[in-house]
Amino acid sequence: MNNRTWEYLGVFIMSWLLVYGLTPLMIRLANALNFVDKPEARKMHLKSVPLMGGLSVFIGFLLLTLYDVAITADRSLDTPMLGYLLGSVLIVTIGLIDDRRGMHPLVKLLGQISVSLIFILSNFQLQELDQIFGSIYISLPLMVFWMVGLMNALNFLDNMDGILSGMAGILGLGYFVFSLTNTTSSNGADMAFIGLISLSFAGSTLGFLPYNFNPAKIFLGDAGSMFIGYFLSSMGILMARFAVITRENNMFYLLPVLFLSYAIFDISLVSYTRKRDGRHVMQGGKDHSTHRIYTALGSIKVTALIVYTINILIVLTTIIIFITGKPLLLLITTVMFAAFFLVFGRKLDQIPIVVPGNQQKVPKQAQR
Secondary structure, three states, X not given: OOHHHHHHHHHHHHHHHXXXXXXXXXXXXXXXXXXXXXXXXXXXXXXXXXXXXHHHHHHHHHHHHHHHHHHOOOOOXXXXXXHHHHHHHHHHHHHHHHHHHOOOHHHHHHHHHHHHHHHHHHHOOHHHHHHHHHOHHHHHHHHHHHHHHHHHHHHHHOOOOOHHHHHHHHXXXXXXXXXXXOXXXXXXXXXXXXXXXXXXXXHHHHHHHHHHOOOOOOOOHHHHHHHHHHHHHHHHHHHHHHHHHHHOOHHHHHHHHHHOHHHHHHHHHHHHHHHHOOOOOOOOOOOOXXXXXXXXXXXXXXXXXXXXXXXXXXXXXXXXXXXXXXHHHHHHHHHHHHHHHHHHHHHHHOOOOOOOHHHOOOOHHHHO
């Protein structure tokens, strides 16, 4: 094996071991500080569970990312890297405050918008933003909407033991494979670095998974789920940028949409059914795709494995399509997955769900 292969293996193994070793300490610390998630009608767990798992994942990622900077040629803590890390620190801080004290939704939204802007403006020149979709007034709002939407979508998906941490590990490995398949003579350094930080992320989330898989000993919390959303959405933007440059076709802006389609499907299903049934879209409940699968099958472990399998198939499909370099195939496949999720969502919508009393729609006659 060459030196680059050893670097990749080393980063993945070190991040996995670091988080695997750190998480038991976080469990003890969270219990000592009473930093726990208490049972509620809208939640699956029946006893208090430590909430500082996201901090464990982030510490592993941050330390290995700094290590990546140190070992990667021609890479330093430049403006793009500092902006990326600043955004990640801020989103984890926002999540920790929300986990501990709660946070007004508008304040949280403004925080998510801020970290999105920090990432985008530190990684893209204004001229480049003006060229994407023909105007900065289109590209910038779309990028912010993409990142904020996915931070919330993945926060929503952190609703059952092991779902999000396992899914994040799979997607992180998917970004790594993309970096390998997209490496050219002109972007070799960029792809090597994306590969290394993707492995840092995947190793950190998968190192956390043994403690988070059912029955979970610790939860990610908003700090962890929003950090995962920040990483996956920002990497999706970079995936689109480099895919379009390599394939010289704007259709490849769709690549991250296909890659992250399960998260998009879940938040679309929840938003539609809650709006239809007269419930607040942002109010939590046991009505996600995962809850419906669990209701049908009766096993959290099986539900998690189904979600993992769907995401593995999506990742493999996305990578294969990118390798073929055919934009029409990407468009057709994206439409086919959208049709699949539409049918799948209609089937899941037929599964009964439990709606807490304070979220049930009040008939108009009873309001008079």
